[in-house]
Amino acid sequence: MDEKNTVRAVAIDHKAVLRATGHAHNGIVGFLRWLNGYDISFVLLTTDPLDAQAALSAAGLPAPVLHLCRDDIPGRPARGSGAWLLTIADRLKLRANQIVMVGTSEWDWRTCINAGVVHVHARWANHVRDNKGMRTLGADQPADVGDLLEHFFLDEPRWAFSHDDDARSFKIRSLLPPNVRFPQAAGRTFELQDVFTRGRTITVGTQDARDTLMLRLLSSAYLDGALPHRSLFCVYPSSSPGQVSQQLAGFLTNAKAMVGSYYREDLLERTGQAPDTSLERWRRSRGEAGTADISIGAQARTVRINPKYRGKLKGKTVVVFDDFTTEGKSIEWARTLLTSAHVHQVIALTIGKYGASRHTAYQLRSGTVIDPYKVSYHLAATNFTTTSVTGSAGPGPDDALKATMSHFIAAAQSAD
Template sequence: MDQSWTIYFAGRSLFYVEADKYRPCFDVVNILDTIKSLNIGVSIVTHDLNLKNCLKENLKDVQVYGRKELRHSFKDKTISNTKSVFIGPSDDDLFISASYKLLYINPGWSHEHGPKAEQYGIKIRRVEQLISMLKILVNQHKWFYKLKISEKSELISLMSANSYVVGKKEKDVLDHFQEVLKRRGTVYKDALTFHLLSGMMQYEELYDIDYWGEMPSSGMEPSAILVEFKDRCRYLTGKKTKEPILIRYRKIIKSHSLSKDERLKLGAGRLLDSVKINPYYEGKLKDKTICIIDDYVTNGATTEMARNLLEKTGVKKIIFISLGRFLSNYGVTYQKEDYQIDGNIYGENHKYSRKEIDSSYGTNAIKEDEAKNEVKEIYDILNGTGDE
């Protein structure tokens, strides 16, 4: 069997440093053997020459690198950076991960954490929890929903958002995720981030993103949690541009204030005269691949608003990622709309008119119900009831 993933442990994610001496954070040999039993390769990264030599002498089947050595190995492709995870508490650990597109985990059991590592890392608090998360990681990741919207655009959704037709465990997870997304709650945020980023790492097109953006909220201020998710994705793929791509310049009525029939009738047109493309990107999006992160997709009006505006810039491809996908058991599941847009899409005076509408377009989607199993497994891990 080919080895699918590789874990890089920074020395300080395995050992505490006390008076220039190293004390193990846990039973290092046993934990590393457990990880290797999952068909995951294990490497250790340290700049301490004495520790490096000691590890090489005492650990079997574990590659030990110096930091410069690891960087050079990634750069000259002596080793592959695909399906790789870096675990370490320092800002330099984050920077290595960002430079070479590694999934970055901030080990909560370490004594010291860099400020950037705290901000952008996925914090896993116990090593037993890490093992359980890795068991999910090595299994085939399923996106719940995929829809090719046009030749240039596609929508993928991480999980189902329908909490009223699921079991208790899944409903509990989805309710907590909604708390994170809608009310900036902190419960389960790292689990949701881990689920999103690990899924990204198995979807190779996401490594080719030139610019990351978030869907604007109904108000004038951007969604803080979507900006945070975008920034974490940006760091994972080594992109520095953080300016928003889409800007809402006029407040709109929230969609839940309208009936379903009203929302479908108004469609994306309800949103097109309140959003513009950030002038910062004028002339920069042509032939580029961009990704827009949203919280939920229901009928697709917000996605269609963004798609019509962005395709007009001459982009190569747009990937829309929604964390949750509401699906109706009857009627419309995605309403595709094509608009004629005239005027300056980087300003507030563009005009639009709907040319075509297809209310049954969502029947073309691919839906993977197996993705729900991963949500249930995350519930068990976070609540201490899973296999740890």
């Protein structure tokens, strides 16, 4: 079953399937048929042993491909242990990132966190109170899970730019080209810069465009294996001290638990004003002469790792988010800092990519020493060697995202 780099199995807690013995929740029959139509395995989870085929048949439901209870999990751990979902992966010969779980409790949520699997909270199982401490995707009815899967987890990951640099333990993934426009409403469109550079709140149907774009970035990275379990999330700082992109940070604050990761807004910090690279790009695109220093040296002299993390990063995987990248100076400086702090792997995820396949790898010259927890005032661009990198380039999932947003618009119109 491992041939597709998409979600291939949905594990569902039995309370999200059956509202009572012999009675299915409304919409479950259609949802399970939908899963079957997409060749997605339905896995049923129960704490206690159960004749799953008989129980589901009595409610008019198909049998699951796999049924697991506590007795089937090595060591018989309670719900909350990631072993439940790792057992599914082992039984079905899947990777953990090819599974999504639909749960009804905080313990189901913790099961997913501890396995690095995406969790969806089944809000239709209304006998369960929604736990305010949970940070999770949610669905009001079973069909909403189908929508979520169809628009975010059943399309092979596609990137405007991707590059794996195994020698430097560095990965780059950029979702979209910068000039793509998306539907907002009848006769109206918006572009990425409206959301991530200009900070506008764009509503598409009833959905926040920022959340839609960021969820697509995260779901693509999840399927691509670029969101390792227990990694640290951070945002590359804005050009002004003490600031990060609120469009990125606002989403990641809640999304950090999507695969059992941690968000640390202050991991990378800007200590001094730097040129606004987005503004400089815009000026130069208009033919204006650029005078600001936007070299990697400007990043080195103003960005460091927050000293409170000294000694705490060794062996970690850090995922650095940024809104746009061009040649990669910001994310390369982030990699340089984090590598110097003995991080195991750095993954850079950006919404947009200027310059198609253009990327420059920066390496400190031999003999150049930095303390990643202090500002490197002594560094200039000449302290780095550069290598042009040609990664994999493509259009990204812009066509699929346009279809998703058109779907949201149509759904809102039909609800009016």
